[in-house]
Amino acid sequence: MTDAHEPEATTADHGTRARAPWSIRRRVALGVVALVALLGVLIGAVSVLALRQNLLQRLDAQVYDVSHYLLAGEPGDELPGGSESLSAGLVVAVLTPGTGARGYVYTDPGTAQELTATQLRQLFAASADGPSNVHLSGLGSYRVQVHTASNGALAVGISTADVDTTTWTLAGIFGLVTFGALLLGAIGAIALTRVALRPLERVTETATRVTGLELASGDVAIPERVPEAESDPRTEVGQVGAALNRMLGHVEEALVARQRSEEKVRRFVADASHELRTPLASIRGYAELTRRIDAELPPDAIRSLDRIESESIRMTALVEDLLELARLDEGQGIAHDEVELVRLVTDAVGDAYAAAPDHEWEVVAPEPPLTVEGDAARLHQVVVNLLANAHRHTPAGTAITVTLAADGDDVVLTVADDGPGIPEELQPRLFERFARGDASRARDAGVSATGSTGLGLAIVAAVVAAHDGEIAVASVPGDTRVTVRLPQHRAAHREGGPELAD
Template identity: 45%
Template sequence: MAARRSRSLRTTIVTSVVALFAVVLLLSAGVTTLLLHRALYAQLDADLRASSERVVAAMTMGMGHGPTGMHGGPGRPPGTAAQSLVLVAQPTGDDLEIVASEAVTLDNRVTELSDAQARRLLADADEPGAGEPRTVTPGDGLGPHRVMATRVEADGSDLLVVTGVPVSGVVESTRQAVLIMIPAGLLSLVVAGSGTAWLVRRNLAPLDRVAATARQVSAQPLATGEVALAARVPEADTDPATEVGQVGLALNNLLDTMESALTARHESEQRVRQFVADASHELRTPLSSIRGYAELSRRDPEAVPAGVSHALGRIESESLRMQGLVEDLLLLARLDAGRPLSHDEVDLTLLCLDAVGDARVAGPDHRWELALPEEPVLVRGDEARLRQLVTNLLANARVHTPAGTTVATSVRRGTEGVRLVVADDGPGVPEALQGKVFERFTRGDDSRSRSTGSSGLGLSIVDAVARAHQGSVTLESSPGRTVFTVLLPVDGPSGAAP
């Protein structure tokens, strides 16, 4: 099922208002048409009664019931109807005998009704309850008429007088009213829609400015470093008396809180980094001393017990390992502090050649492959740090894969920069570790490690060095295939010290 497409608040408000206005307009037009129809019929019935009274009065005054007697002078029906009908019938036993039936137009032209028209008119008008106006269609060219039957005595006879007026005027007036209301209603909808859109756009403009401030803040890098959230919602859009002002004021308060929290976080990070840098720097000297004294003791010509010699060897190896850990921590602290890197021209092909050669010596039980282009690949950067990056990637593959694993290193230049790839066919990085493999002190599980494990800083240094050169490092891993890809810009880190 396709997801429902969301609409903006502006579109929703305009659409809702126009739809509501259309419903109200439609109801108003329907009620107006109904009331107009009833009013016209009431007026028509009033004219019909007046016409019937005049015809009856003319007949009772002895003016006869011919065309001149029924329609001339005071007997002529009022109003502007196209024509009027008069039918006079006299009861004869159980039946009614039609005495006269005429249709008279406005210009006093009299036309006699056909026998079928008269019979139909008489039959409908003489039904029970026919004393009230009712609508009858005589047919044979005559449309619907509003008719009324009246009993009257004239010339000693009991007569039934049926008077009728056409309803075509009511129908035409109603039709014209509908024809007028349709374009007027459409024009009203257009005006209402345009006016609502303008008002909504004008009144939601402060909300757009609030959203622009939020977008400006969201575009800032907030993950690391010192963060200054200078963007704020303008004071004119923070009036707590309005809904939009409440949103703007809440956003400003949120930004103030965020800025305070980010400043406190940055200061805390700086203190930790400074502590790590100072501790690493201070530990270098005693560690060198411990290592030196252990080595010196082992070289003493006087014989020492085997246990003491073993202990001195362990002290020397562990101090060497701890010294490497301290050096790594110090390097990370310096990179975190943004220390400028060298901006020399580095031959990455030669650097990889040396690093793979050293890896063959350190890991003879692995198969080492190297794919280099025919032409040297030169980049701008810090040679010592880039060498450490390649060395750490190769050491990671050597330490965390079993013997016989093939480790392939390749370098190539592309349109996006220089790409360095170190791939192996080992067991792969566990899926749970892939998202945090470049975090500090992250170690592989025992099933991947061949030895007692590492400090967990090697890949962190790789990531830090790559980012210091404005590059990146990514990992793709599955059982039997692990690929580390380093992408470096050709021009090296911008703003680096010469």
Template identity: 35%
Template sequence: MTQLRDFGTHWADVSLRTKITIVTVFILFLGLIVAGVGTFSVLRPILINQQSAELAQIRNNPTNVFAPGTDPERLSADDVFTANPRYYVAFLAPDGSVLFDNSRDRRAATLPDVANYGISLKFAAAREGESVAPIEMSSADGTHWRGVTTLLYVDGVEHQASGTLLIADSTTTINQHVAQYIIVFTGFGIAVILLGAALTRILITTTLLPLAEVEQTALEISRGDFSKRIIVASPHTEVGHLGDSLNVMLDRLDGSLEERERTIERMRRFVGDASHELRTPLVSVRGYAELYRMGALQTPEQVGQAMERIEKEAIRMTSLVEDLLALARLDERRPLQLAKLSLNQLARDAALDARAGAPDREISVVEAPSDPKAFGDENKIRQLITNLIGNAKQHTPEGSPIEIVVTALPQPIDDAAVAAVEQLPVAGSGKRSSGSAPMTGSTGVIRVDPKGMTRFEIVDHGEGIPEQIREKIFGRFWRADSSRNRETGGSGLGLAIVRSIVEAHRGTVTVHETPGGGATFRVDLPAAPRDPEPGADDAEQAPQPADS
């Protein structure tokens, strides 16, 4: 068991190329062994049977063994002496002793010991006329012989045998053929094994060459280069499938790392923003509390003034915290509750709310005749309009008018915008929208048809915004001038919330100059699809008749 365990440990440390080469060579070796043994087991019996057939033919007609012109029925000693040296030919007496043979200068140890096998006349007569196997004999040195016998008759006397003619053939030739076969087969087998090992090594090396590229790519990725990808030359191979799978995994890993970095950055920004903006009101609250504790506030008027300031700072801190939480939720890119929204109706509602909070202002709505429908989250869009109106009210003179202008944009948008709209997440559906797939929103089933954009504008008539800072005003806690300070300018998060909402809807928000003076905030949102043709949805949603 210990040896097997050690072997398994060593085998696990061997490279894949070496393992495949060893296994291939081992399979070739086993195949050659089986082929060699099988051929050997068949070859020798075939040669033996062939020799038996030749001996049987010689028994019936022994003239081929003797010199030409020899009469097998009147053999002489000279005829036997000059017989084919391949065979052992002997004339035996009736008792089985050798009278004369063709041994000549052959060594006696190599000749069959005929006397030990009792090949008498009676024995030969018993085998006459029968199809029997050759006689198996051996010599003193171990040489194996196989022979046949035939009777020789006395001249002029019918059916009277005078002796036995023995013709034997050695199996040495068969053994030589088998030995030659073994040598040739072994040589070719070794050549096949070496060639197979070389070809296997070359094939495995070339086939697994992309794995080296995978290894190199993985090494570069481990060093921090997450942009590296595996080049898949043959996508239909196993290595190609591995490369594709690794590329998909790397894309997802890269996306996860980027999302992690964005999350960390958002958290750092949130903490920084909160600490930066909450520091001043907290210092104020702490200062008034210390004054009260030290007895510096003597009169009820001083205490009331301090409590009023503490209350205002607390309200301001509450507003800051709520705005920061709103931005944090928008940064999380939570799924939107998408639905068809009438911009005319949203503009009217926003104007009514604004008039209720500022009765001295003229807040008007310029509606679009076609009543354009935006595709978005109703609560977020209402918050978007409210923030823009609040920004206009705060940074324009008292009584200055504000207009909400709704416009339909029928022109097609570019492919990039279409792709962006199609990626809008939809809450509850677990899917993303597409140009033809139904989406689940607050108004039921909606088919996204991003063929155009809708627009609304918040137009004020204040000082306006210089062109060089129009991109900066959407930053968090950014204030254009001294008029937008912590006391009168709000938290500095309203426009940042506007930008986050618009980006979540894959829209755009820009600032332009109002003719005659002022700022115009223009918001473009994806248009909702046109209403389906009459009867289309009814046909899709019509209940199916029950099976009878």
């Protein structure tokens, strides 16, 4: 259990998964490929259509020349069935009122094949206004010109097979060229975008390194900056880099101002707490001295002296806690000795039992030794504060179990109870200073204050952090657990500042 909430996973409605956004590299590459494909198809289509139109025009000219050659004679003349002057792929047919229609298709120079009645009907069904495409059964597509006269009609056609073959060949060539251009365009786009986005990647790397800095505590300086080459405002990436540098500068200034303010507050609290120790001790001493005089004091005076003495004790404890936090904030006085935790925990639980015998206490620990590197006095304070917090906020009869166990290179201390639990809204700020379950700071009049000051768990968290450890809380009604994880061997000793004068 931790004191931080995990971000909730986002799910799409009806179980659908949201589509991942496209990166700039993918968008540019796909855009270039789409543009190359569009241009390739457009250029190929225009070129193929233009070539086909040109070939058809040349074919029409040939049909026209053959028609005029044949029209030199009368339509009723005998057709040249085996003439070598007529090329292959030519069809010629005549229609006369007396003899009907007849015609030939020339498969090779000097070789002719007579047309069928169906082919003749298809041939003479062509328009007489100009050359047109006609599909002849069994022969394919032809470019046909029909000439009509009063004594008959002449139909001349030339096969479009060569035109079709050339057209499809050119279309295939353009398809292969376009496919190759798509591959080269995709490779080139990926390479170009990779080179073009390198400055942006370096800006991103700078921002990523900044996110890894510990800005909540310690040194607040931000040494990371976008390199000058990527912060030139004359380029788009440079504008982003320059803006990020300005933002980092403003953040650093804000962090420095915040640190100075916090240092002033900590120093004020430390100085004020230190200065309050002497007058508080004097108040308590004079109260005790007044109670011990031989003269008989009125009951109201005795009650007032009791209140003065108890409040001075409480304020002295508060001042000591504030001083302890000030020392921990400055890393002062943390020893680096070998601390045996089993005996330390056992002694602390024994003291807690003596102070709260109406609770059920249990220790679950291995046989000693179980040691960590740290400060014995402050680690004892951690255990004492956790136990005091557990029995102070739980009713009589609550079972409190302290568990100590080794976990790899760490030692885990758990204080669990079956009390009413910690309010959910309090758990995230449980280890903050002056965090208390009751919002009011009022004390019951006429009795010693037993409520907490809100500093005990803050001291626990500070001591654990000073030992490079972690602390977490998990609580539901009937099961509250505070877990402290301490490394057995600290990586490095912290440099402490000068001790505060007593």
